[in-house]
Amino acid sequence: MPLSRRRFLSLGAGTLATAVAAKLAFSRSAAAAHPTIDPGTDGHAVSTVCEVCFWKCGVEAHVVGDRLIKIRGNPRHPLSNGKLCPRGVGAVGLAYDPDRLVKPLLRVGPRGSEEFKAVSWDEALSYIANKLEDLRKKYGPESVALFNHGSGASWFKHLLSAYGTANFGAPSFAQCRGPRDVAFELTFGSDPGSPEILDIGHSDCLVLIGSHLGENMHNTQVQDFADAVARGADLIVVDPRFSTAASKAKTWLPIRPGTDTALLLAWIHVIVTEQRYQRAYVEKYTSGFDELAKAIVEYTPEWAAAETGLDAEVIRATARRIAGAAPASLVHPGRHASWYGADDTHRSRAIAILNALLGSWGHRGGFFRPSGMKLAKVPTPAYPKAKPPADRREGEAPFALEPLAQGLRRATLDGQPYPIKGWFVYGTNLIQALPQREETLKAIQALELLVVVDVLPAEIAGYADVVLPEAAYLERFDDLVPIAWHKSGVALRQPVIPPPGEAKPGWWIARELGQRLGLGAYFPWTDVEGYLKERCKLSGIDYATLARDGVVLAPDKPTVVEDGLALTFATESGKIELYSEKLAKAGFSPLPKYERPDGVPAGYFRLLYGRAPAHTFGRTTNNRLLGELAHNDRVWINAKVAKDLGLADGATVRLVNQDGIKSAPVQIKATERIRGDCVYMVHGWGHTAKGLRYAKGRGADDAELVSRVKVDPVMGGTGMRVNFVTLQKEA
Amino acid sequence: MRRVMVIDMKRCVGCEACVVACKTENRVPDGAYRDWVVQETKGELPTLELLIRSQRCNHCTNAPCVTNCPTGASFFHVDGTVQIDRDRCTGCRACMASCPYDARYVHPDGFVDKCTLCVHRLAKGKPTACEEVCPTSAILTGDLDDPTSLVHLRLKRGDVSVVDPEAGTKPNVFYVG
Structure with a gap:
């Protein structure tokens, strides 16, 4: 009977003594007669920038003949250091995905029928340009909205700004990192950025609040994380799930979902009342400490213990450890932060305040401050003045930093404050990226124009009037990619292989549309490489070096106080605002407040979701090279709970949420690694688009079950961990 | 010379970059793998342990695949690694039956294949593909005799x-941490 390749093989202890003592039992003369094989995969290496996620690592793509064979990290790029995550390595599977969009498509059936006819580029672009002219005349240019993700969107932002709209709604704000960015802007005057400016590699204590580094595979961050773990840094992981990161931690705090703010407030309580904060730093750089100290008195560890299900003494002890490592003590700000709505900005503010008390902002092992590299712009005419975005009502979500994607959807549905009639969707599968799918589908049916620009036919493409096949990042130039890291600089995305079929790069599509709309003056170049060379020239960057090395670095400047950095804060007071006058003036609590999450109804589980190392949302799930990897399309459920429900590991169930929405059949992962009051899924599975022939029908779609949200009143984020599911066994 | 691999389980997060790198480096066919990641959970909530291990051919010193190969196709290379001479391999699978680690598979072209410890790269002074790409620097290859x-x-x-x-079998792939 063949052994299973994936079965667990027990480990036994060995020692160097036995290892070294073992005599090699081979004959050297016999060995010499045998050949070894070189697979010949090195080829010609082209430096470019990855776009499988948003981290933007420099890569080297190896081409043999005319075929892309392998992708590796660019050793010269500070975000890669020659290393790469599985998605970046596996992007060969994206380049040669047999389901790629290769021809412009015009819809022939009803929206969502996925019925199209292939048309010429000229026909597709003329159709769009005519519709855009029509919309401009009927409703004004602001009636067109762009939903986007990824760096290639810059061409379409430019085009649509020139056209006259400011309605750009990236789900990466209100459905993701918005609450965090707003909280840090309010506190420090700037946000943690992307990639996050975290010096994890030098942290002596690292706290993760739900961040599952290692499953969340942001290359440099994981490199630094591994270094911190190897150095023996004190790692404290707060997560209802025993994540990979939790398994590396000195302390895992299996918190009751949604109560993180209570824990953070108790940590602040201990650090303030026991005077364990960085006194000189706090005195020099912060404002509002006295108000904080007064407000924090009530948040004792005993109070937090009752909320979080954690032990009060453990809360106290971990607070002391966190403070003891300051200022090289980092409470990770997380990334996806739209969890519970009302609580989200407050939670992120509590994280920001904690970091301020630790003095970690600006110190080695905390938040470093990259200088960035100044890039000149190629001059183009000024954009026409556009109406303010349609996403918010008067007084709503006053601290939003970007238009709210769900707000643009609402304006599409009710025409307030003015009508939205056309959508451009670039690089985001809105069907899975937005919560409350029914609203999205209704809005789509109300549109007069829906254009989707993408590389694969995800669900959203099935609703488009026109689908424009884009060259994947391995097949195109994009605008210069700035690097703001320990070393700052600029990187170049350039084509490695030609695009498949008739797919075209985004810059070409935007420019062609611009010319058809009479906006040719905004694209004063014929080919993008000319534009890039001009921009490099204006910026004092040698283009030939950039094209060869993939990256040009700026001279080193200090990024932490230890190296001579002077700390400044772009807040109104010029200080770190522990107490926020701005929030107070707008009628919000100026200090973080805890709001207890709704309880889990009997028989239900809170639906939690997250990431797996080989996947970026739904966009990698059709990649055959990645799809074969570890079974992360299962729903995690506590092993004992599963047993009580009569469900064995691997059993097939459907998840049914509080509104009766039922998922596709999905297997369960019965495991000790999760609390009994929640279930966990990796986001991005459960595709239904028939064009995704590999991904379709694999796993279940968590987003479909997010039919309810709680909106953060401060900044409009949609808290999505407020949904509950039951498990129905499939026959 | 005795080439060995040392894998740091403390660093490893099980991301499988090593798996994808190996597949593209070595032209490993669809559905087959030369390396893979094993995860095992021990204990009960909340006292848990997770073991994560990137596995591959152990290039054993007492290699049953070499002993059991009837054609001499499986052999020890001068650096001590276990290699397969494709021209001598008939695809009989005797090696596969004798390998306790299930490290081998039959290539569609008719020979048995497995991890070579990227002998073609090591010969040029480069690290193995898995070592090169590993974001956590968990994989290290070198000469144990040095x-x-x-x-x-x-x-x-x-x-x-x-x-x-x-x-x-006296494996030459070691795990630490």
Whole structure:
């Protein structure tokens, strides 16, 4: 009977003594007669920038003949250091995905029928340009909205700004990192950025609040994380799930979902009342400490213990450890932060305040401050003045930093404050990226124009009037990619292989549309490489070096106080605002407040979701090279709970949420690694688009079950961990 | 010379970049793997342990695949690694039956294939594909006979294990941490 390749093989202890003592039992003369094989995969290496996620690592793509064979990290790029995550390595599977969009498509059936006819580029672009002219005349240019993700969107932002709209709604704000960015802007005057400016590699204590580094595979961050773990840094992981990161931690705090703010407030309580904060730093750089100290008195560890299900003494002890490592003590700000709505900005503010008390902002092992590299712009005419975005009502979500994607959807549905009639969707599968799918589908049916620009036919493409096949990042130039890291600089995305079929790069599509709309003056170049060379020239960057090395670095400047950095804060007071006058003036609590999450109804589980190392949302799930990897399309459920429900590991169930929405059949992962009051899924599975022939029908779609949200009143984020599911066994 | 691999389980997060890198480096066919990641959970909530291990051919010193190969296709290379001579391999699978680690598969072209420890790269002074790409720097290859090598120094520090030592194969892929 063949052994299973994936079965667990027990480990036994060995020692160097036995290892070294073992005599090699081979004959050297016999060995010499045998050949070894070189697979010949090195080829010609082209430096470019990855776009499988948003981290933007420099890569080297190896081409043999005319075929892309392998992708590796660019050793010269500070975000890669020659290393790469599985998605970046596996992007060969994206380049040669047999389901790629290769021809412009015009819809022939009803929206969502996925019925199209292939048309010429000229026909597709003329159709769009005519519709855009029509919309401009009927409703004004602001009636067109762009939903986007990824760096290639810059061409379409430019085009649509020139056209006259400011309605750009990236789900990466209100459905993701918005609450965090707003909280840090309010506190420090700037946000943690992307990639996050975290010096994890030098942290002596690292706290993760739900961040599952290692499953969340942001290359440099994981490199630094591994270094911190190897150095023996004190790692404290707060997560209802025993994540990979939790398994590396000195302390895992299996918190009751949604109560993180209570824990953070108790940590602040201990650090303030026991005077364990960085006194000189706090005195020099912060404002509002006295108000904080007064407000924090009530948040004792005993109070937090009752909320979080954690032990009060453990809360106290971990607070002391966190403070003891300051200022090289980092409470990770997380990334996806739209969890519970009302609580989200407050939670992120509590994280920001904690970091301020630790003095970690600006110190080695905390938040470093990259200088960035100044890039000149190629001059183009000024954009026409556009109406303010349609996403918010008067007084709503006053601290939003970007238009709210769900707000643009609402304006599409009710025409307030003015009508939205056309959508451009670039690089985001809105069907899975937005919560409350029914609203999205209704809005789509109300549109007069829906254009989707993408590389694969995800669900959203099935609703488009026109689908424009884009060259994947391995097949195109994009605008210069700035690097703001320990070393700052600029990187170049350039084509490695030609695009498949008739797919075209985004810059070409935007420019062609611009010319058809009479906006040719905004694209004063014929080919993008000319534009890039001009921009490099204006910026004092040698283009030939950039094209060869993939990256040009700026001279080193200090990024932490230890190296001579002077700390400044772009807040109104010029200080770190522990107490926020701005929030107070707008009628919000100026200090973080805890709001207890709704309880889990009997028989239900809170639906939690997250990431797996080989996947970026739904966009990698059709990649055959990645799809074969570890079974992360299962729903995690506590092993004992599963047993009580009569469900064995691997059993097939459907998840049914509080509104009766039922998922596709999905297997369960019965495991000790999760609390009994929640279930966990990796986001991005459960595709239904028939064009995704590999991904379709694999796993279940968590987003479909997010039919309810709680909106953060401060900044409009949609808290999505407020949904509950039951498990129905499939026959 | 004795080429060995040392894998740091403390660093490894099980991301499988090593798996994808190996597949693209070595033209491993669809559905087949030369390396893979094993995760095992021990204990009960909340006292848990997670073991994550990137596995591959152990390039055993007592390699049953070499002993059991009827054609001499499986052999020890001069660096001590176990290799397969494709021209001599008939695809009979005797090696596969004798390997306690299930490290081998039959290539569609008719020969048996497995991890070569990227012998073609090591010969050029480059790291293996999995070592090169690993974001956590968990994988290290080197000459155990060289007392100054990183692998030698790391193994000397102890806390070392191998997969299935009871099989008596004396693996040369070591796990630490």
